Amino acid sequence: MKYLTQNEAGAQSDEKRTTYGFWVVLTGLMIVLISFLATIMKWTTAADVSTVLASITSVVGTLVGTFFGVQVGSTGKEKSDVARNNAEVKLRQVSALASQFAQNDQQRNQVHALLAP
Numbered sequence: 292m293k294y295l296t297q298n299e300a301g302a303q304s305d306e307k308r309t310t311y312g313f314w315v316v317l318t319g320l321m322i323v324l325i326s327f328l329a330t331i332m333k334w335t336t337a338a339d340v341s342t343v344l345a346s347i348t349s350v351v352g353t354l355v356g357t358f359f360g361v362q363v364g365s366t367g368k369e370k371s372d373v374a375r376n377n378a379e380v381k382l383r384q385v386s387a388l389a390s391q392f393a394q395n396d397q398q399r400n401q402v403h404a405l406l407a408p
Contacts, residue, residue: 308362315358319351 326347330340 319355
């Protein structure tokens with residue numbers, strides 16, 4: 292196992308997130324624009340148009356916000372996974388050193404036992 296940097300672990304996923312984020316925002320804007328155009332064709336009063344658009348924009352805003360919230364959460368998970376992996380590597384290294392020290396202590400005790408009068 293080797294240490295991972297944040298750049299190695301998340302470079303590809305950041306690129307995907309950016310691409311998907313762009314398309315989510317673009318799709319949301321297109322939905323709102325199409326809804327606006329369809330709404331002003333059907334209703335003429337501002338109250339009717341704003342009522343219809345309010346319901347549509349709230350749903351689109353909620354979905355886009357949820358998407359980005361999930362993305363932020365997954366970024367945090369990736370960072371914690373990298374930190375966990377690095378901690379595991381360190382723990383294995385310390386464990387191997389501790390095992391070597393224990394073997395050296397046993398050998399030293401055996402030598403002392405042989406040399407003792």
